[in-house]
Amino acid sequence: MPPTHESTDHRGTPCLRLRNEGATALVALHGAQLLSWIPADGRERLFLGERAQFTPGSAIRGGVPVVFPQFGERGNLRKHGFARLLDWTFEGVTDDAAIFELRDGPDTAQWPHAFACRLSIGLAAARLAVALEVENRGAVPFDFTAALHTYLRVDDIAQVSLEGLQGCDYEDSANGGTLHRQHEHAVAFDGEIDRIYNDVVAPLILVDGGHRLDIKHDGFGDTIVWNPGAHLAARIGDLAPGEHARFACVEAGQVLAPVLLAPGERWRGSQALG
Numbered sequence: 001m002p003p004t005h006e007s008t009d010h011r012g013t014p015c016l017r018l019r020n021e022g023a024t025a026l027v028a029l030h031g032a033q034l035l036s037w038i039p040a041d042g043r044e045r046l047f048l049g050e051r052a053q054f055t056p057g058s059a060i061r062g063g064v065p066v067v068f069p070q071f072g073e074r075g076n077l078r079k080h081g082f083a084r085l086l087d088w089t090f091e092g093v094t095d096d097a098a099i100f101e102l103r104d105g106p107d108t109a110q111w112p113h114a115f116a117c118r119l120s121i122g123l124a125a126a127r128l129a130v131a132l133e134v135e136n137r138g139a140v141p142f143d144f145t146a147a148l149h150t151y152l153r154v155d156d157i158a159q160v161s162l163e164g165l166q167g168c169d170y171e172d173s174a175n176g177g178t179l180h181r182q183h184e185h186a187v188a189f190d191g192e193i194d195r196i197y198n199d200v201v202a203p204l205i206l207v208d209g210g211h212r213l214d215i216k217h218d219g220f221g222d223t224i225v226w227n228p229g230a231h232l233a234a235r236i237g238d239l240a241p242g243e244h245a246r247f248a249c250v251e252a253g254q255v256l257a258p259v260l261l262a263p264g265e266r267w268r269g270s271q272a273l274g
């Protein structure tokens, strides 16, 4: 079923509220950024920082920022690219999702390519599906990296573990990009963790005390796992004291092998939570 939608705002930022099968989601046009996802059981699943900035040109701390066309500082653009800094257009709903679009224009001139990004957000009673599609609308090929930078709300990061990555190799961004293999059954969050896992095939399970969340990726080759830990969090201006303990970022990304798109070609990656 298509979600119903109504315009609203959150701290002055224009948003769309989506509803379907008793679940709701709140999406800011700024970045097409999901700010809230409440399944039919009534429990919020996304983290949104108390000090999150809702100002043009800034990134919003929390929800599901869209990272495009550059992940992190792997290029000349601003960290994590411009998609999370710009207003997207709401295009309407399909049979099962709300669609948002960002196209090249004066605000994306620092990346001189003709493109269209479409973000689709599908909502059911206990499931959220987010998909990013990128189209090359120009006459020359381009490459990009991208991610759905999902901030999952947790009760206490010290009690959280992430299962499904055993045997996967990862680049440890918190330790100079060194390469490692995940030997443990689950990832624990004790201090800063900033890893890019590749070739992840199994569905992941985030265990948060008594709660479990299944995470599935399709099209994205990498999974980024991030939490700043208490020490680094104290230097992040838009995180309130102690807030690092309220989220675990499990991001669907295409980072280690950039996507090369020929003119007219499209790429799609998705993340499903539930």
Ligand SMILES: O=P(O)(O)OC[C@H]1O[C@@H](O)[C@H](O)[C@@H](O)[C@@H]1O
Binding pocket: 059, 072, 079, 080, 149, 173, 194, 195, 224, 226, 251
């Ligand atoms: O503070 P930002 O720009 O939103 O980035 C947050 C984090 O995003 C993660 O995806 C990166 O792996 C981290 O290195 C980074 O610190």
